[in-house]
Amino acid sequence: MTTAVAAPLYAFHNGEFVEAAAVRLPLSTQALHYGTGVFEGIRAYAQEGPAKLAVFRLREHLERLERSAGTLRIQLPLSTEELTEVVLDLLRRNNSGGDTYIRPLAYKLALEPGTPFGVRLSGVSAQFTVTTVRMGSYVPSEGLRCKVSTVRRVPSVSVPSGAKITGTYANNALAVEEAHAEGCDDALMLGLDGNLTEASTSNVFVVGRDGSVATPPVTADILPGITRATAIELFEREFGTAVEERPVAAAELAEAEEVFTTGTGVEICPVTSIDHRKVGTGRAGAVTSKLRDVYDEVVRGRRPDYASWLTPVHSI
Ligand SMILES: Cc1ncc(COP(=O)(O)O)c(C=O)c1O
Known part of the structure; x- marks a missing residue:
């Protein structure tokens, strides 16, 4: 044998x-x-x-x-x-x-x-x-329960947030630890000005009751995510929606119809509760689901119009 x-x-x-x-x-x-x-x-x-x-x-x-x-x-x-x-x-x-x-x-x-x-x-x-x-998908398919962290995001004037620096992630790890201790999956981090920055390893989008979509600007101490840029482009090209890149106040999170995060790891992921209060219906909303479906088609090569985003690995 x-x-x-x-x-x-x-x-x-x-x-x-x-x-x-x-x-x-x-x-x-x-x-x-x-x-x-x-x-x-x-x-x-x-x-x-x-x-x-x-x-x-x-x-x-x-x-x-x-x-x-x-x-x-x-x-x-x-x-x-x-x-x-x-x-x-x-x-x-x-x-x-x-x-x-x-x-x-x-x-x-x-x-x-x-x-x-x-x-x-x-x-x-x-x-x-x-x-x-x-590695396949690793976030819960039903979405993330998030906590607005008491740990503020390191400001860019201290460590440039546009650079993906290992040491900065001590900041994110502290926020995640706090979120886990309170029965949540991830942390939403605010900047020193009290506005939303990002989640621990992803950017955040907020869908208002009027269907508008907003995300903090690159000047808001965020890592300008490649998935964030992808989402903004997909919204424009697929749904004719211009995403507003503007400061998002923490209070808007409580009012939002949908909140979702974008990142290479988490992909497009609905946030179903914030501080143990449901976001919208408490399940993935229509806008998030639509975006997630297109994103999945694009990354799996089922959309030839986005083929330039994929580098094929031949002869495996
Ligand atoms: C802190 C942080 N923000 C945002 C993102 C999302 O970036 P990307 O979409 O380029 O993966 C990541 C993941 O890399 C991250 O670690």
Whole structure:
């Protein structure tokens, strides 16, 4: 009798493809101490076409990674085109025929010779790693129960919110922890001005009783999500709805007919209650459901008019 041996999972680490489980980082890794890393979360979706898998908005994610890295003075080792090939190669090596989450991470590693001990960005080397993990939808299909957090979002004047910086996520983790302790799934975070910013790993949209759709502007200390931009474009092209990008007061959450979140991980997800009070009917609303259906069609490659958002992974 032969026993099937699970194929190793590969990572792209420090310029080469290696077994992910074999990667070791020194305890002195600077990003571990100071949160000085940047990352991306990208999804590849199973397709019905000739390519069994395609990556959604890969270019936009890699461009944001490069901008985030620039904020921390990290020079990525490869161009966007080269990184694209690395991601596709990694997916092939990991034989990811099903939905997969891709996590590029660029991080400060070690003090260069002559750099004195301390918190800093210059004079510190950086390293780059990409890993993948098989991952389908992970938020409850019936929607999220949210809490308006007492933990305020770190303002951009302190840490630029447009950059996806690892250290910033301590802020989000504290908010999530509070939400869980109060029997909720996720946190809605306010800015220092009391207006809505975003959820822990997603942007937030509010649908009014008059059918208007609003979301906080990029100046509201949010990460300008790629799914957020996708949702805004789908609203315009599919439903003729112009999304209002404007400050959203916390009080509007209680009045809203529908609230939903957008993010690579959560995709399009209804918020069914806020602070234990139902939003609208307490179930996914019509606007959210319509958007979710189109988004699903688009990411699965069933809408040729949006094919430019998908990078096919051939020969898996
Ligand atoms: C704090 C935060 N806001 C918003 C988002 C949504 O961004 P995107 O749609 O690009 O995944 C994420 C997820 O990356 C996030 O971590």
